[in-house]
Every structure is written in structure tokens, then in C-alpha cells.
Amino acid sequence: MKICVLHRPYRNTEWQTKFSGEKFPDDAIEEARHHAEAIRANGHSVEIVTWSNDMVKNIRALQSGNYDLVVNASSLEEVALLEILHIPFMGSGIDLVATDKATRKRLWREAQVLTPxxxxxxxxxxxxxxxxxxxxxxxxxxxxxxxxxxxxxxxxxxxxxxxxxxxxxxxxxxxxxxxxxHIHGVEVTVGLIGNGADVMVLPPLEIEYSGQARTNTFMHKQDNEIFHCPARLPEEAINLLCEAAKRAYNSLGARDFGRIDFIYVPKTKQPYALELNTFAGLQILTGDEQHLHQSYIGKMCEQLGWTSRDLFQRLLAACQRRLSEAMVDDDTAND
Ligand SMILES: Nc1ncnc2c1ncn2[C@@H]1O[C@H](COP(=O)(O)OP(=O)(O)O)[C@@H](O)[C@H]1O
Ligand SMILES: [Mg+2]
CATH class of the missing domain: 3.30.1490.20 (ATP-grasp fold, A domain)
Incomplete structure (x- = not known):
């Protein structure tokens, strides 16, 4: 395949800059290069396209590339444009991406997914x-x-x-x-790859707060967390979390990959779903990175012994399978 990796500068720090007025190092290009490398290692050809504020430029770049697939769309705007242009992309669609946390929580309540x-x-x-x-x-x-x-x-x-x-x-x-x-308990995040009944749940990652942190703040996420993978919980709790994660993911119609953040309360044995991340980080560090942090899904992959090549092989396979099934559906619809 000919694959485009989108690169949106400051994609993960722009909101914190609005909140606190501070600037943060931009790791988006390192992330895009990581993904490009992992995709190349799977035998595909890759180009990185940098997202611009000039939408005409974006349209030209995306259309002239004749890409079979776009990966690393990481904002509402990118997903919206890809849908308008009918370019296949990896990840959840605009119908889900456009919803906010409150709307998703309402949908979870309907699907019996426990949420605060x-x-x-x-x-x-x-x-x-x-x-x-x-x-x-x-x-x-x-x-x-x-x-x-x-x-x-x-x-x-x-x-x-x-x-x-x-x-x-x-x-x-x-x-x-x-x-x-405010839910007091153990913070656990669960990664998922795939679609519908075929979804694979990655080993739940526990995030322990260090130092003065009482919750997982922006500053705490800058390499201050203490990770345990799999989470230090009894098997029963791990199973509950995996089941809840699958239900939370499928009930929202998430596609290809995602991550659900939970607080698990050991006393009542209840996993509270906080949010679904449709743009979950996928980088697995090698040690040469300048600003890039380990992603939570990367931590889970380390536990499985997966390299970034292994992770992208599975992601691309899940995505291709979904796209080929969608084509069969289209054909049937035209009959
Ligand atoms: N209701 C809650 N009770 C306890 N901690 C929470 C709650 N909501 C969020 N948090 C904490 O705040 C962090 C960020 O919240 P989250 O909803 O995951 O938003 P973000 O999209 O910024 O990751 C969580 O990882 C968790 O540490
Ligand atoms: Mg979160």
C-alpha cells in the first residue's frame, strides 16, 4: 500500500498551552517518523504529510498523493476532511470523533457501562x-x-x-x-485493537501517581508516572476491566484502535470508565527520541514483546479487514 502519515504540529499540547499559557516541546514530528518507520518495516511505501492551517493545501496534498490509506489523523478537522475527500483512514469516524465526553458517557449509560x-x-x-x-x-x-x-x-x-x-x-x-x-481507586488504562467481535484487548496498564500528584495531571504525564503492566490487580478485576473496555469501545462504535481510561475501585470491584481515546498514542520508544514520551499502548506492547513493527502490522491488518468488509457491504447495498 501507499500510506500517508499525517503530522499535525503541537497536536497534543495545544489545549494545555491555552489553559496554562506555557509552551511545550513539540514531539509530533518524531511521532510521525516513528509511525512511518513502523509502516515501512511492514513493506509499505510511506509519505509524511504535514497538516496546515490552509485547508486548500491539505486537500491538494491528500488528493495528489493517491494514498491507499491515511494514518495518524489526530483531530476532528483531519477526520472530517478525510471523510469529505473519501480517503480511507485508520481510526474512528467523524460520528464518534465529533462527540464530546459527556455525550459518550450518556451512550455508555445506555449500554450499561459504568461511568462516574x-x-x-x-x-x-x-x-x-x-x-x-x-x-x-x-x-x-x-x-x-x-x-x-x-x-x-x-x-x-x-x-x-x-x-x-x-x-x-x-x-x-x-x-x-x-x-x-471523584472516583478514588486504582487508575488503569486499557488498549484495544480491531473491530466489533474481533477486537483484541491489550494487557491493562496501571498508572501509579508519584510525588505530589493526587491525580494524573498534565505535568505528571510528562514522564512522572509509575507504570505497572499488567496492572497489580487480581485476575477477576483484570477480567472485569477487559470486559468493560470491550463494551465501552464497541458501544460507541470505535474503529481500529483506541484506549479506555478507568478508575477501578477494589472495595466494590467496580471499573468506572472515564473516557475513550480515539487518538491514543502508538509510539514505542527506542531510546533515541528527543521529546517523544512512551505511549500507554507502547507500554502494553512492551509487555507483549511487540515492536512497533508488530503493533502496526496488527493495526493495519485490522483496518484493512474493516475496509474490505465495508466494500462488500457497499456492493450488497447496490444490488
Ligand atoms: N471522575 C474522576 N475521578 C478521578 N479521577 C479522574 C476523574 N476524571 C478524570 N480523572 C483523572 O484525570 C485524568 C484525565 O482525565 P481523562 O478523562 O482521562 O481526560 P484526558 O482526555 O485529559 O486524558 C485521568 O487519567 C485521571 O487521573
Ligand atoms: Mg485520559
Whole structure:
């Protein structure tokens, strides 16, 4: 195949920069090169296309390349454009990507996937009328990623702290605020590859907080986490998490790969699904990287003994299979 790897500069830090005003090193090109290398190792030809603010430029680059497949789309805009241009791409579609965390949580509730109780606000006045779960609460942007906007102050114990945390997200990030019950337990994230009944669940990764971190904040995600893979939980809990992850993934119609973040509460044996990551990081570090961090899925692959070539072989196979099945469906529909 001729495959395009999209490269969107600052894709993972742009929201945190809005929240805190700080600039962060951009690792997006290193990530794109990593993916390109892994795809090349599987015998495909690869080109990296850098995403531009000029949409005409993007259209030209994507169309003139005659790509069989695009990988590493990592934002709503990229996915939207690929769908408009009818270019096959790896990952979830616009119908899912366009939804926010609150909408996904509502869908999870319908599908009996346990998720923290929540309220959603889009301005401070709503704080006085909205029905809140009991304190302590957890406050986060409704379209957050990479823990942008998450600090120790995201855990709030009273109305004053709640108001301040909401204010920062509303004004700095210009996003709605998801106010959830704060779940105290073990943080575990679960990677998945594939589609529908064929989905494969990767070994659950436990994230232990180090130092002063009381939650997995943006700064804590910069190499401060302590990883345990598989998670240090009894087999029963691991099975529960894997089952919940599959249900959470399939009930939203996620495609090709993804990651579900959970807090597992050992006392009640309940896994609370926090969010689905449709743009989960896929890099497996070799040691030569300058800014790139290990991805959570990369940690899971290390545990399985997979190289990035192995991971991309499975990802591409899952994606190709889905695309060929979609073509059969189309043909039948035309009969
Ligand atoms: N309801 C909650 N209870 C406890 N911790 C939470 C809750 N929601 C989020 N967190 C913490 O905040 C982190 C980021 O939240 P998450 O919903 O995964 O957003 P992001 O898209 O930024 O990763 C989680 O990894 C977890 O440590
Ligand atoms: Mg997360």
C-alpha cells in the first residue's frame, strides 16, 4: 500500500498551552517518523504529510498523493476532511470523533457501562441550578485530551473550589466543563485493537501517581508516572476491566484502535470508565527520541514483546479487514 502519515504540529499540547499559557516541546514530528518507520518495516511505501492551517493545501496534498490509506489523523478537522475527500483512514469516524465526553458517557449509560455521575456546564451561572453529584468532585474540560487542564485542583471539595476550577476551564480553554464524582481507586488504562467481535484487548496498564500528584495531571504525564503492566490487580478485576473496555469501545462504535481510561475501585470491584481515546498514542520508544514520551499502548506492547513493527502490522491488518468488509457491504447495498 501507499500510506500517508499525517503530522499535525503541537497536536497534543495545544489545549494545555491555552489553559496554562506555557509552551511545550513539540514531539509530533518524531511521532510521525516513528509511525512511518513502523509502516515501512511492514513493506509499505510511506509519505509524511504535514497538516496546515490552509485547508486548500491539505486537500491538494491528500488528493495528489493517491494514498491507499491515511494514518495518524489526530483531530476532528483531519477526520472530517478525510471523510469529505473519501480517503480511507485508520481510526474512528467523524460520528464518534465529533462527540464530546459527556455525550459518550450518556451512550455508555445506555449500554450499561459504568461511568462516574456527572453534570455539564457551559457558563458559571449554571453552577447554581445544575444538579451536582456529591463532593468531592472532579472538574475537567468536556473536550480535553492528554490531561490538558488537569491539575491537583481538579479535585474539588466545596463550592468555592468548584467555581474556581470551572472558571479556569471556561475562560482559558473556551470549553464546557464536565463535573464528575471523584472516583478514588486504582487508575488503569486499557488498549484495544480491531473491530466489533474481533477486537483484541491489550494487557491493562496501571498508572501509579508519584510525588505530589493526587491525580494524573498534565505535568505528571510528562514522564512522572509509575507504570505497572499488567496492572497489580487480581485476575477477576483484570477480567472485569477487559470486559468493560470491550463494551465501552464497541458501544460507541470505535474503529481500529483506541484506549479506555478507568478508575477501578477494589472495595466494590467496580471499573468506572472515564473516557475513550480515539487518538491514543502508538509510539514505542527506542531510546533515541528527543521529546517523544512512551505511549500507554507502547507500554502494553512492551509487555507483549511487540515492536512497533508488530503493533502496526496488527493495526493495519485490522483496518484493512474493516475496509474490505465495508466494500462488500457497499456492493450488497447496490444490488
Ligand atoms: N471522575 C474522576 N475521578 C478521578 N479521577 C479522574 C476523574 N476524571 C478524570 N480523572 C483523572 O484525570 C485524568 C484525565 O482525565 P481523562 O478523562 O482521562 O481526560 P484526558 O482526555 O485529559 O486524558 C485521568 O487519567 C485521571 O487521573
Ligand atoms: Mg485520559
Amino acid at each position: 455521575a456527572f453534570a455539564l456546564i457551559s457558563n458559571l451561572e449554571q453552577l447554581s441550578s445544575v444538579e451536582l453529584p456529591p463532593f468531592p468532585l472532579f472538574v475537567k474540560p468536556v473536550r480535553g485530551r492528554g490531561s490538558a487542564g488537569i491539575t491537583n485542583e481538579s479535585i474539588v471539595h466545596n463550592h468555592k473550589e468548584l467555581r474556581r476550577a470551572c472558571q479556569r476551564i471556561l475562560y482559558n480553554m473556551q470549553q464546557g466543563v464536565l463535573i464528575e464524582e
